[in-house]
Amino acid sequence: MNVLVFNVGSTTLKFACVDTSSGKRLTEGLIDRIGQPGGDAGDHLSAAKAALDQHRSLSVDAIGHRIVQGGAMFQTPALVTPSVIADLRTLDSFAPLHNPPARSVVEAIDEMKTGLGQVLVFDTAFFATLAPAAYRYAIPESVYVDHGVRRYGAHGTSHRFVTKHAIEYLSKRQPALASNARIVSLHLGGGASATASVGGVAVDTSMGMTPLEGLVMATRSGDIDPSVPLHLIRNAGMTADQVDRLLNKSSGLLGLCGDCDMRSILNRRDEGDDAASLAIDIYIHRLVKMIGGYVAEMGGVDALIFTAGVGENSAEIRRLATERLQHLGIKINASANQSGLSTDAVTDISDSGAAAKTLIVRTNEELEIAVQTAFIVG
Template sequence: MNVLVVNVGSTTLKYACIDTQRRERLTEGLIDRIGQDGGDAPDHMTAVQDALQKHADIEFTAIGHRVVQGGDRFTEPTRVTDQVRSDMVELDPLAPLHNPPARRVIDHIATTSASIPQVLVFDTAYFSTLPPVAYRYAVPDSVYVDHGVRKYGMHGTSHQYVTGLALDHLAAQGIDRTSAKVITLHLGGGASATASIGGRAIDTSMGLTPLEGLVMATRCGDIDPSVPIYLMRTAGWTVDQVERVLIKESGLLGLCGQADMRRALEAATDDDESAKLAIDIYVRRLHKYVGSYFAVLGGLDALVFTAGIGENSAEIRRRVVEPLHHLGLRMDLPVNAWAKPDVQTIDLSSDDATVRTLVVPTDEEWAIARQTADLIDGR
């Protein structure tokens, strides 16, 4: 089955056509700076139409969409119907930068290419198993019920995919996959941590929005909730100013002027004190989440690194793992230094480790294509 995977961002549209029987990418591309001066397309509808026309020689059996926010309503891959399209409108306020353009693309395809079935795969779906003790905030019940203020989580497709591969690795070593305790660290421009038992998520670091949790490229992660109120009252900032600073000007960029971890590490090597501090804060936040999830899980079988930084930065992996010897994590430093995963899980653990340290390459497009094919085939 040929599945076209569509990943709509606020100003981008990434796509890949995947033969799910052979797990082969037939084509892929990026349409960038949508709606901006000099951009590749004036709007997302034009962008997806360009992608479809460019590869008109490929017969698509189905189209699978990555949708950031599914709320409480969509907890599994969902085939697009008129009712589903109508229901999605109500989710726009939960992801105002991502869900509306994704929905417009879905509507456009339903109107112009109605014969091609569409499937929605939600970033939040993997976290539908979170218990209330994990997803509820300590706010009045009316705030939760009337406004949907709760933890939803993000990067769920990635966390679910790499957790499954980690469980395969652990099972091969004789560990019962149904009860295996895994912490996954999705470390890219956006970053999140998830704790799972037997492939079911029980906690995650991102919250109502992708701003909560770890330090990221340009997002601050956890801060005192009063900071925005303080800035609005004392500095006269508007809501838009606060949002821009916390989402687009904070994180690594705000701390040291470098949003790219590679550049930050280079600057730290050259004795840039702000870069050193930024990396220390980044790693400390990771330690706080790993430690708290270790406590919540009641132990740990594997710590998993994935995504751009997690897969490619041996230095960040070393800085995270080495101070955690007391938790049973011990790393084979030479293996860590050369490990450059492609599609294979790599075990970085030393012989005396009681908790495995793994690098598992993520492949969200393949995960979406597989879930789409399974739904269409009735599996």
């Protein structure tokens, strides 16, 4: 089946047409700076039409959409219907940068009457297996029930994909691990998250009600004292919207050193830049603490996965993140780490004597979305 996958951002629309029988991408592209001066499209409706126009010569069987936030109501992929769209609209506030533009594309295509089935694949769905101890916050029951304040996670489509491939790799070597492999997966890109899973079932994750919680990211602060926003509103005269922008768009690596490109920051650190060095130190400190906590929670670890832009491509970040984890059985081979990704689905960079495997797995969210879409439509 040929599935056209849409991955919508606040000002972008990435697309790829995937042949689910072979896993190959037939097309891929990006419509950028939507709604901005000089951008590729005036709005997301125009962008969706342009993407569809590019595929008129292809036989497209269905459309799959990446949706960041599915809340508690969407724990599996959903075929688009009027009621599903109405339910999706209620989740806009949980992911205000991602859900509304993605929903607008879904609605636009629905109004076009293309005859193609549309399927929503939710980043949060992988975390539907979390126990209340992992997803509840220590707040009154009424706030949880009435306002949906709980951990939902994010990047679940990526974590599901790389974990599945890691288990396939491990089970060929140790069949007993197929059903109980304890894995920590690290999705390290502009956004960054960590997930703990056992036998492919998520048991904890670092992102919370929104994608702001957890690790240090390119422009997001990650974990922070909840009183900080209140302090800034009460004592610095900032509005709630200003604090929102501060923590989501002006913090993280960008806030620490004025740069959010990991390659540039590492180069600056090597040249003696103190701000860049501090940014890397904080990034790694938070990462190591999260990994250690998940290993303790699972009672051990069988594999550590690096994926996404930084995780797949930065040998230095992988080295720094693992060098303090040898007491947990995690040790990498320096040469294999430096060589990085191979052409295989999974690249093993573990030291031969390590108790746990350290793996690089190239994520492919588009393929995962296409496969889930084909299953629902089929």
